[in-house]
Amino acid sequence: MELLRRWWKPIALLTLLAYPWIYRAPYYHLLGFNVLLFAMMATSWNIMGGYTGYKSLGHSAFYGLGAYLVAVAANELGWNPLVSAPFLAVIVALVAVLLGWIMLRTSGSAFVISTIAMLLIFRLVALNLREITKGAPGLSQPLPPWSPEFSRMPFYYYILFWLLIALFISWYIRRSRFGLGLVAIRDDEGKAEMVGVNTTLYKVLAFGISAYFVALGGGVWSYFTSHISPVFAFDIIVGVDMILMTMLGGLGTLWGPVLGAFILVPAGDFILFTFGSNTIYLAIIGGLMMLVIIFMPRGILPTIAEWIENRRAPRIAHEGAHSMAEMYDQSKGKTVAEDESSHERTASH
């Protein structure tokens, strides 16, 4: 057990590096690429949705924007997508920062709805800017120069590299003061602001960072499939997948989104193969999402962690509490609070 804990990361990495050579059929390369791609994007979504608690349903907007920027740059300027994607994703992140600046005035359900609206606007613009996007039929870009039989391997390793970067960033944020502030915002935003956390700045930065890797993923994907259209590039389901993976694996944890992607991408493929139907896939992921939200809102990893914690000797928080700290409350003096909160409901700045 101890051995496993210490060595699982190098072992996992070696396995991932060897995977394309062990499973050589093109399908396995496709599957591997998709798993890593979604692991990266879910990790990215988690920075906003998990750490900060602002659950965006519109991250596909950044995915699509990244895809189109990369495709257009490849066609018009001849830029190699694998080189340009990390740079063009910066532009998308800046767009996200700008949009975030205005959207993050909202919170809770209003924020979720505004992200949906944002996505729909992006999609409609993509459909209508025909000079650039070629409209509904979509946009093709040149195939990769390397030979087709081997074509997916470079993508696989490329995205593996960026997954590692995304994980590093996610890990680094969580252990930085910035990350602590994000978690504080998730817990109690008003209080965080009151104790000196510049919540607007924190949220906007987190939104930008979480858009970055999604945009990068979109850019790589557009080169990978070589043909993109607004309906697929700005498909809300891509965002839903990221959310579902993160929530299943463990919202706000480092490894949860990765675990979720490793479970759900193959499962999704399995469903598509078995039923051969997109609609049944929709019904199943919708149903699964409902189940996760209702029965396991914290996801697999935190649930397991809690289970292990409880199996060890359960410690009681108040054990050995100080004499003066021991006391119990009589009442929380509700009256004034009550009229204050009814003020708040009608109040606006």
Place this chain on the structure above:
Amino acid sequence: MSELLHTDRVSRRFGGIQAVKDCNVSVQTGSITGLIGPNGSGKTTLFNLITGVYIPDEGEIFFEGKKITNLPPSKICHQGLSRTFQITRLFWEMTVLENMIVPIRQVGFRSLLGPNMFRYEIDRAMGLLERVGLTHLKDEPARKLSFGQQKLLEFAAILMADPIMVMLDEPAGGVNPTMIRFIMKLIQDLNREGVTFLVVEHNMGVVMELCDHMIVLDQGTKLAEGPPAVIQINPAVLDAYLGT
């Protein structure tokens, strides 16, 4: 003594209710000032106006001679003005120690990207936890503390931001007499170390003993102010409390 905080004809209305109206209050440096008044007299609203939760419809607020009227709460905290809440607010999913680390006064990009707990911050946090007797709970999640412990933690945490002035909303509310004694002692000690206090409190015994100056609010405006002994016998004050 010099003036640390003052509000200049501050007003705020919510829908049809004038919660605070033309309110002038001032707090002297180094004092423990009490803010009292009947329920709904606007004490908490005034707190929220001073700390930037609400923006006043009219009037200005000055802290250390600088205008803080339209600043967001985080900036006001950075100026050195911190508060607690009537109903304790903590980061419930965080540990006690993490709760201590979040409050900050000065932040640059360097510290934003640095680790979330610097050695010196931990030392300082442990010192403050020691003072309120919570050291042994440092790794427990805040939600597992008892009500009294939560109250102490909230108090200790805002001290991490090194405030010049602390505003306490009912520090003695809902806790037993031993704990009230402890909190009062803490306030007095900190005051001796140079922290100015503005305290909203319903428990008159506590206010009378603790404060060196008192401000009475009624219907959103200042009704009277002065030393506790004078306020105690002020007929207008008695009227406001008992009259209606």
Place this chain on the structure above:
Amino acid sequence: MHLPSWNVLIQVIIIGILTGGVYALMATGLTLIFGVMRVINVAHGAFLIFSAYISYWMFTIFGLDPFLSIIVSVPVLFLIGLIFQRFVLSRVKGDPGLGVLLTFAMALTLEGVMGSLWESTGRSIRTAYTSEVLAIELSGLTLRLPWVRIGGLVAAAIALAAIYFFLKNTNLGRAIRATIQNRSAAQLMGVNVESVQALTFGLGLATVAGGGALFSLIWTFNSGSHEEWISKMLSIIVLGGMSSLPGTFLAALIMGVTESVAAVVMTSYLSPIVFYLILFLTLIFRPQGLFGVRIREG
């Protein structure tokens, strides 16, 4: 972009008002649900399409007129709403964003189920009177108004009047209004908020069933259409102030007219952007809508 003639413009505005009436009925349930539960039911569009499918089935199998098919769809959706709130939605407490995600997941599930049942072909109901038109001569102007639209408005008006009467004059209606205004006060006065919530969700879906029947007469739909329609309904209730019924009604008329004018002024391809922009901008810059209070949770 081009400006239409007066003749066309008046016609377009009247059509817009007729459409707006139907929108009002469709969005009323969403307003009620948000008012009582503070949850934005993103599955409302999917339930709308679902009830339109029920009408479609009733029509193709039994030849039942869509106006009459509500005897089936209203009770069915009422029950679904009751069960969904009581056993699913009520389990999610705390984070309001989670409620949105949950109803969104419900919408996806429903979309998948409907897509599997009825395939993705666009469906619509063509009755004997579908293409009948009322022509009015008005001092040189000829207005041509489809009867289904007029019937839609009349039916919507009757339904809305019934809801209004119900909220004003029944105990449950009063309990619902009390809960909308102040949840904790309602609880103190002895309102059983749990069951009021379940009944409200049922009622909300029952109204959308009525809307769905009219919808099936006027528009073509498939399982994926809910995405477009939920954004329309959302922009209406957000503009109307989230939990205000008169606000919703007025916003529905405004959006109906705006949409139908936009469709002739811009390309019809681009015109939905009006809804999305209004939704986006209202949420951010005027979250209290035209009338209501700011959306605040907790």
